[in-house]
Amino acid sequence: MVETNTNWRSELDDPEAFRAFAHEAVDLAADYLAALPERPVFQRMPPQARMNLLEAPLPETGLTAGTLLDRFQSEVMPYPMGNGHPRFFGWVNSPPTAIGIVAELLAATMSPSCAGGDHAAIYLERATVRWLMELMGFPTEGSMGILVSGGSMASLTGLATARQWASHRDGWNVRDDGACGGAQMTLYVSSETHTTVIKAAELLGIGNRQVRIIPTGADFRMDVAALETAVIADRNADYRPFAVVGSAGTVATGAIDPLDDIADLCADHNLWFHVDAAYGGPGVLDARVAHLYSGMDRADSLAIDPHKWLSVPVECGCVFVRDGTLLRQTFSLVPPYVQVEEGKGIGGLPWYAEYGFQQSRGFRAL
């Protein structure tokens, strides 16, 4: 039965009503998870069920929480993506995990903005990112990292920092002057690099014609000799080669680029080394294959997705930058209404909003 709520307050503003309702939701969630293995992995939605959602009219009045839960149960819950099923092998999407579900509940209960400030979520994010660095073998001293929406944003953040660094090296500032303020920059990826990196280059205004697609060998790993040839040719043509993206686990085949060789080449040619470890990074924890990741710790920036192999609910990506000061120089622009004095009020550590693109930020660290 559809019940409307014409009061501007929610009936759940009473904490005891919230308690009863949330317990009901937990039972629904637990029943769903218990029944999941007996369901098909995936079924296309019946046309009518699609239309019920697609064409649902904007309600004229509020609905009660009970009505919303009923509709969720009958119209949404029966049609999942499939990644919760034990036999879902479709892609790299994490299944829902019990501890992650509860963490989302508790994070929303506090609902802080992790733009910055002196509250627990901020310090927990600092620790969480450091733990991820330690797990990946990335140096922590002087480095800075930040949780983001996923691998796309992590690579965008890394490449934006790379471009900032290159402009500084060449005596200008890309934030001030824009992409046309110096020699045109070129980026190097392999034919197996994820398309999100190319989208990042496009968004940055680099242009996909300035993204060089380096061939791979039969093992799907980047051909470093071909990379060097391309870098030299571009420099001779007055481009400004600025960064190479190595993959630590390509999505299509799991290939890990020769990271040490790429790091050597970057050092020789004054290039930024970004590692896309969004998918495959945690493989370094397996002693049988850890040697394949040699050189990952030499990255100038690295993208890792806790919402893939680490089974954190979407969305949770992370980027590390070896020179934390540079990350701040790339993104710091503090709006007047949050300029704070150190040691006073909500001040605290330098704000995350200075180290990334977002201002308001969720409590992903939990």
Added chain:
Amino acid sequence: MVETNTNWRSELDDPEAFRAFAHEAVDLAADYLAALPERPVFQRMPPQARMNLLEAPLPETGLTAGTLLDRFQSEVMPYPMGNGHPRFFGWVNSPPTAIGIVAELLAATMSPSCAGGDHAAIYLERATVRWLMELMGFPTEGSMGILVSGGSMASLTGLATARQWASHRDGWNVRDDGACGGAQMTLYVSSETHTTVIKAAELLGIGNRQVRIIPTGADFRMDVAALETAVIADRNADYRPFAVVGSAGTVATGAIDPLDDIADLCADHNLWFHVDAAYGGPGVLDARVAHLYSGMDRADSLAIDPHKWLSVPVECGCVFVRDGTLLRQTFSLVPPYVQVEEGKGIGGLPWYAEYGFQQSRGFRAL
């Protein structure tokens, strides 16, 4: 007591163990919300409590869920940002709302990726974005919108689309050629525009020197005569003026720019009109001030933040684009492993990943 779990499986993999644990977490959350009004709005964290989080070592073994909940209760929950308190008037951050908390629990229980596909979360997002358009008075026919991490990403998406449009109008493609592929573009904001818009321009490679800061009158609204003068001067200097950002509610004073006048000017001068309604947009629903928003419906793109006045948990922003095809042209780049055939398998509607920067995307629509 700290209990470790050295098994690689979680003790919560059993749905009944999850059920009991989640009920415990709900009681913790309900107790917290009930006690919140009696607490101080905000307190700085004691130095030791900060250090406990900041310097927490990466555990050598897993911890049990019970230990994690205990630590959350003693080390995190006592130190909120303050926005849950009834007397928090600090910024525009939503308080935690009961229905939002439960929605986060249920979204994580399904944990789909809303990159795309034929599952309920996708159709619900289509409906949710359409509802937001209807609430804001934005035309729905031919438009497209997408939920994003917040106002920063919403404005970045709008301005990326604006730049794409401008390059098409001028006979080139900024995705291919990069920001230097045509005349240097200039963007127009007011002195009250949020700094996130300037960060977006910097990230796009436009450069803040190409962002013209138009003065406001004593009412903090953009001076449209000064805007026109600036546009003409730039065109005469061989720049390519491409977009104007109007604010529908500035964060500092709530001023609403003269949107109709700006829309007229954009039409006259062949400019894209982006409205930043992230903070103040929902004010249009108040009949006493709705007239101030006149012209908002003429925007080519619009940013609105459900995680501000609409009390959705962070993170939830949204962008509308009047020409949905153009939004897709700006972002579509489909990785080989998700290329699908229409009407088969997980196919479904054109994927959200083609309409925005992210690939994996959370279930914000719930």
